[in-house]
Amino acid sequence: MADVTSEGSVHSLVDEVIRSRGRIDILVNNAGIGVFKNVSEMTIADFDAMWDVNMRGVFLATKEVLPHMMHASSGNIINIASLAGKNSFKGGAGYCATKWALRGFASSLMLEVRDHNIRVVTIFPGSVDTAFSRTGKRGPMITQPEDVADAVIFAVTAPARTMISEIDVRPTRPA
Numbered sequence: 001m002a003d004v005t006s007e008g009s010v011h012s013l014v015d016e017v018i019r020s021r022g023r024i025d026i027l028v029n030n031a032g033i034g035v036f037k038n039v040s041e042m043t044i045a046d047f048d049a050m051w052d053v054n055m056r057g058v059f060l061a062t063k064e065v066l067p068h069m070m071h072a073s074s075g076n077i078i079n080i081a082s083l084a085g086k087n088s089f090k091g092g093a094g095y096c097a098t099k100w101a102l103r104g105f106a107s108s109l110m111l112e113v114r115d116h117n118i119r120v121v122t123i124f125p126g127s128v129d130t131a132f133s134r135t136g137k138r139g140p141m142i143t144q145p146e147d148v149a150d151a152v153i154f155a156v157t158a159p160a161r162t163m164i165s166e167i168d169v170r171p172t173r174p175a
Contacts (some may be wrong), residue, residue, distance in 0.1 A: 004031045004175040006055030014064040023072055026156055027065045029058045030080040034095040047094045054098035058105065070116045076156045077113075079106045080148065083168065086124060103166075110165060119163045121155040125147060126170040141173045 016061060017024055031051045035046040062077055069075030084092055085099030107170035111119035129142045151167045158164055 004061060005052040009029075009062055010057075010060045010064050014068070018068060024065050024068050024075065026076045026078065027061060028078045028152060029061055030079065031057050032082075033078065034092075036091045036095060038091055039093045042094055050094050050098050054095075055101050055105070058102060062109065066113065066118075069118050070113070073117045075116075075118040077106075077109070077118065077120045078152050078155060079120070080152075081106075081122050081124050083124045083126040083170070085122075086168075093101075107165070110163070115164065119155070119158075121152075121164055121167065122153070123151050123167045123169060125151075126168070128169075142171045143169055 003009040014024065021130055033050055035042060035050055037046065058079060065075070065077070067075075079102055081102045082095075082099045084096045088096050103124075105162045106120050106122040113120060125148050127142055127144060128148060129139070129144050148169055151169050155164050155167060
């Protein structure tokens with residue numbers, strides 16, 4: 001485990017993986033937090049915490065694994081964003097901003113590293129049956145965590161000639 005907001009912690013984690021496994025094939029940037037308040041009610045600490053985890057964490061982990069993936073001329077960087085990175089909502093200005101930023105970061109990164117045979121994929125889940133969901137939607141017709149995991153597997157097992165840049169994951173019939 002690592003604190004994704006700490007450069008030293010991320011560096012130590014990647015070093016440990018390289019020592020124990022010899023390489024890094026897949027990075028899944030999945031750490032995220034959300035503070036859902038109107039801007040007038042949001043504290044600077046709320047705003048900074050979201051940026052620290054949702055963007056700084058992605059940057060630090062990605063920057064740390066890139067030299068290893070570039071040396072191997074292969075790799076997959078998977079970013080778990082949110083449909084909030086494509087759709088705004090009341091009380092979501094801070095959170096949405098981080099997820100829109102992640103989409104821009106990932107899109108630019110893909111152009112930087114594709115010549116090194118590194119795929120960059122961003123997955124945009126909607127409502128997922130987890131404690132994080134602010135909708136509180138639950139049940140068999142709501143996207144399950146394993147459905148998001150299946151999207152990751154789909155992206156990384158695509159033929160080597162194919163990169164899937166973005167995947168939206170939505171519930172079939174939200175209540």
